[in-house]
Amino acid sequence: MDVSKGKSYYQGFIEIDKPANKATPIEHDLEGFKFVYELGQTLKETYSDVVYVFESTGIYHKALETFLMNHDEKCIILNPLEASKIRKTDLRSTKTDARDCKGIAKAYFMKDFRLHDQKDELYEKLQSMNGHYNFLIQQLREMKVHFRNALDIVYPRFDVVYPNPYLDIPMSILKRYAHPDELKNKRFETIVKYIMKDTKHRGPKAMDEAKKLKGFIDNVSSGCRSSAFEVTILKTMVNKISDQEVEIELCLDEMRELVSEVPLYHQLMSVPGIGDNLAIRLIGELGDLDRFERSEQLVAYAGIDPRVYQSGQMTGEHLHITKKGNKHLRTLLFLAMSSNVRIGKTNIILDFYNKKRQQTNPLVYKAALIACANKLLRIIFGMYKSGKNFHK
Known part of the structure; x- marks a missing residue:
């Protein structure tokens, strides 16, 4: 066909x-x-x-x-x-x-x-769900761009008080008071009460946050009036971001339920730099590893095998990776290796990374991470075939 x-x-x-x-x-x-x-x-x-x-x-x-x-x-x-x-x-x-x-x-x-065979349906479903998860994440990023633009107009310097405005307290405040003028007219005790009502924070923490907000709001000069359309955008984006985060978590929960009985899920969790989220999504992109006879086939499936082009005096060494493979899997492997290096906990992959960075012709950061991703895939294949967890 x-x-x-x-x-x-x-x-x-x-x-x-x-x-x-x-x-x-x-x-x-x-x-x-x-x-x-x-x-x-x-x-x-x-x-x-x-x-x-x-x-x-x-x-x-x-x-x-x-x-x-x-x-x-x-x-x-x-x-x-x-x-x-x-x-x-x-x-x-x-x-x-x-x-x-x-x-x-x-x-x-x-x-x-x-x-x-029918066994592939589980992995196909996981891969489709991971694709949907990526779509939801991309939508969330775009929402956050619109949110930040509106926030900087309505609440200038809000990020000085809350560097991460997506936490529960700043989001709950913005839901209730979409413009500084609304918040200026509220008593200190009222703000404390609403913080305790809308979040899990109690007593001293709620009072500290209310005090911090009051100090900020007394000195803020908004870039628009309360009737401006930017205020409407801010209200809309706050609600949409909250709803989107819930939908993303529900999608991940459903994927987690599907992989809970897959042995590779627990094996991946034993690898430094791979947490619950990455392990779930990696299984969706790796699929059934039984379809690969050798680790080289899995590396080629991810598209991180080096190109080979040898002719005459050209040795064919130090060429780019092929990229003829699953780009979503490559992205997840790159994230896993970035986390591994950032954690800095001694293990064979980190040792391999340090070796590549310190050799006679050292690899640049990204090239070293790709080399480690190649090694990680081979280790994952070995773990799957042996049924053993990761060993340092």
């Missing part, structure tokens, strides 16, 4: 150069998928084993995948680079939708691929 948006071509192959029919277009609906299914059933009458092979296209192959899995059919979902590599081996690499079916068939007959 050559899958594209809403439409695909399908063709049966008995052998690599023995097609069962011509490449035929279908729409992505029940009628179209039934044509593919019926061809498979016809081939089963003569050949016991029939496999449906198609490329992973992000989202466009999902309808076909679900249809075939619901009918208990065997599927192989190829990395698009596999078929592309086979197609480019031809001297004249013509690309058409009809010819792509043959390219996919060649890839299937020339190599052994793992069958897609």
Whole structure:
């Protein structure tokens, strides 16, 4: 199957150069998928084993995948680079939708691929949820930009009193009093009462915060009147940020529930620099490690394997990483290594980092972190295969 948006071509192959029919277009609906299914059933009458092979296209192959899995059919979902590599081996690499079916068939007959199974659904769900989590985080960042702009106009120098305005006390104050004039008219005792009501803080802490706020508000000069639209923006952003943070936490909680029974989750938590959040999201992007036979394959999947280009006097050393892999996994690995280095707790990965930074030709900070990410992936693979936790 050559899958594209809403439409695909399908063709049966008995052998690599023995097609069962011509490449035929279908729409992505029940009628179209039934044509593919019926061809498979016809081939089963003569050949016991029939496999449906198609490329992973992000989202466009999902309808076909679900249809075939619901009918208990065997599927192989190829990395698009596999078929592309086979197609480019031809001297004249013509690309058409009809010819792509043959390219996919060649890839299937020339190599052994793992069958897609129900176990993959857990990891697919986690990966989709992590994608949604990233989307929510990106939205939150944009909300915070708008919030900060409005805050600097309505409450100038508010960040001097509260460097982190997203904590419970400053957010609760801004929810109630979106303009300094509203807060100036409130008695000290009233502010203390509302701080205690809206947060978990009690007694002395609430009084200290109210005193700090009163000292700030008596000297503040707002950049707009209470009727200005910036005040409306500030009110809206405060509520939206609060709601978004709740939704992000709910998404993470649901992911945590899914990975709680996965042994690798607890193994990852034993690695310095990897906390609960990173461990959950790493599993979503790593997927089922059983599909990799060697750690080199996992490194290539992440796209942090070094490029190899050796020709004549060019040695092919010190080249950039390929980046032909899962960019979200690379980001998470980079975060894990940054945390590991920042914590500074002695372990084999930190020792490796220090070695790369202090060698004869020292690596720059980011290059050293990528080298460590490569090592971390190999360690994770070894942990998974052995069932052991991280050892210093």
